Amino acid sequence: MSDTWDAIVIGGGAAGLFCAATAGRRGRRVLVVDHAEKIGRKILISGGGRCNFTNRGATHANYVSANPHFARSALARYRPEDFIALVEKHRIPYHERRHGQLFCDDSAKRIVALLLDECAGAGVEVRTGVRIAGVDHAGGFTVGTSHGPLQADRVVLATGGLSVPTTGATDLGHRLARRFGLRVTPLVPGLVPFTTDPGLGLGDLSGIAVDARLACGRMAFQENLLFTHSGISGPSVLQVSNFWDPGAEVTVDLLPDVDATELLAGARAGGSRAQAATVLAERLPKRLVQQRLTGLPRDPGARPAADLSNADIAALRDALQAWTLVPTGTEGYRKAEVTRGGIDTRDLSSQTMEARTMPGLFAIGEVVDVTGWLGGYNFQWAWASGHAAGMAL
Numbered sequence: 001m002s003d004t005w006d007a008i009v010i011g012g013g014a015a016g017l018f019c020a021a022t023a024g025r026r027g028r029r030v031l032v033v034d035h036a037e038k039i040g041r042k043i044l045i046s047g048g049g050r051c052n053f054t055n056r057g058a059t060h061a062n063y064v065s066a067n068p069h070f071a072r073s074a075l076a077r078y079r080p081e082d083f084i085a086l087v088e089k090h091r092i093p094y095h096e097r098r099h100g101q102l103f104c105d106d107s108a109k110r111i112v113a114l115l116l117d118e119c120a121g122a123g124v125e126v127r128t129g130v131r132i133a134g135v136d137h138a139g140g141f142t143v144g145t146s147h148g149p150l151q152a153d154r155v156v157l158a159t160g161g162l163s164v165p166t167t168g169a170t171d172l173g174h175r176l177a178r179r180f181g182l183r184v185t186p187l188v189p190g191l192v193p194f195t196t197d198p199g200l201g202l203g204d205l206s207g208i209a210v211d212a213r214l215a216c217g218r219m220a221f222q223e224n225l226l227f228t229h230s231g232i233s234g235p236s237v238l239q240v241s242n243f244w245d246p247g248a249e250v251t252v253d254l255l256p257d258v259d260a261t262e263l264l265a266g267a268r269a270g271g272s273r274a275q276a277a278t279v280l281a282e283r284l285p286k287r288l289v290q291q292r293l294t295g296l297p298r299d300p301g302a303r304p305a306a307d308l309s310n311a312d313i314a315a316l317r318d319a320l321q322a323w324t325l326v327p328t329g330t331e332g333y334r335k336a337e338v339t340r341g342g343i344d345t346r347d348l349s350s351q352t353m354e355a356r357t358m359p360g361l362f363a364i365g366e367v368v369d370v371t372g373w374l375g376g377y378n379f380q381w382a383w384a385s386g387h388a389a390g391m392a393l
């Protein structure tokens with residue numbers, strides 16, 4: 001069998017498999033190589049094992065990149081409804097959760113099977129357990145592998161991000177991009193829990209989850225907030241982590257659907273003798289209220305609601321609705337869902353994902369500096385960028 005191909009896709013994850021299937025359907029001879037023995041490990045653990053495979057509302061506005069417009073073209077040409085149609089064609093049952101997020105009813109395995117079926121139907125060969133030694137370019141590309149050299153006119157970098165190294169994540173794509181003269185923006189963990197100063201005493205709250213509105217800079221998200229033994233996590237935290245840089249403040253509103261000023265002023269007007277902390281504990285876990293009110297000057301939480309001054313009410317409101325904290329850091333790639341940063345979009349065509357200065361070299365998916373919000377956006381980028389490259393190969 002000849003080891004010469006029209007295109008070799010390095011990385012058989014979401015973007016790589018989808019790109020290969022798209023190109024295969026167009027008659028290209030495509031080989032996918034992956035160092036993992038088992039294909040799609042990150043897909044299998046995604047969405048808590050149910051794979052949040054797209055988001056109905058995905059647009060370029062849901063992505064972080066040095067160039068916020070880069071993703072626009074690919075996302076416009078391969079839309080969430082296109083992938084939903086494919087899911088339906090494969091008869092995969094799915095359901096919608098909050099904010100337009102679509103999940104498999106049973107298992108993420110169905111999405112891996114969909115991708116492998118699409119590849120098989122398009123005549124794509126997928127080889128696993130293949131270590132990549134390097135890629136050279138002299139006319140065409142030669143990919144050096146543990147199974148011998150492979151030749152192709154085109155090479156697609158689809159090795160994903162650095163998060164959860166146990167799934168087989170490596171920086172090979174970033175290194176190969178640099179080797180061919182492409183720039184790579186700084187890489188940091190994204191969609192990741194924060195660590196906080198143990199002195200804040202949040203460890204005692206470990207296990208408590210509340211609906212909260214978190215803001216960092218100009219971005220704010222209202223979703224679940226979970227206290228952990230080392231800091232804070234949950235969807236609202238993961239979302240703002242994509243916009244956080246070390247040293248930046250995060251503002252937390254623990255009562256996003258309640259006006260604490262109104263609540264306390266109402267209890268005061270009603271002449272309630274209940275302690276202010278007790279009034280607030282009707283809306284929030286008691287331990288959390290206590291933690292937030294501990295140390296406030298003049299201990300307003302211990303006062304009967306009827307005796308609160310306006311200054312007391314303002315202090316109580318601020319403690320719960322305008323809590324600012326500076327995370328000490330993040331839980332890093334071990335716990336991150338994605339990598340922020342990647343191959344610099346200035347060096348890629350937004351139409352085809354082809355490198356501007358190295359014709360024949362393409363980069364797709366998470367290895368590129370396009371990072372989605374939490375909620376199915378990262379897979380939609382994998383499909384859309386994979387499709388754009390697959391149509392151009």
Ligand SMILES: Cc1cc2nc3c(=O)[nH]c(=O)nc-3n(C[C@H](O)[C@H](O)[C@H](O)COP(=O)(O)OP(=O)(O)OC[C@H]3O[C@@H](n4cnc5c(N)ncnc54)[C@H](O)[C@@H]3O)c2cc1C
Nearest residue numbers: 011013014015035046047052160168172365366376378379
């Ligand atoms: C815990 C978790 C949950 C997630 N849940 C969701 C979700 O529900 N919805 C969503 O949209 N996104 C989710 N994501 C993010 C999503 O999984 C990724 O953004 C997406 O998989 C990126 O696709 P990709 O093809 O670029 O990379 P990947 O899917 O990671 O594929 C990269 C492939 O390259 C291979 N590779 C890497 N290095 C090498 C090498 N040196 N040699 C050969 N092959 C290599 C890997 O083995 C892998 O198969 C989640 C991520 C994590 C970690």
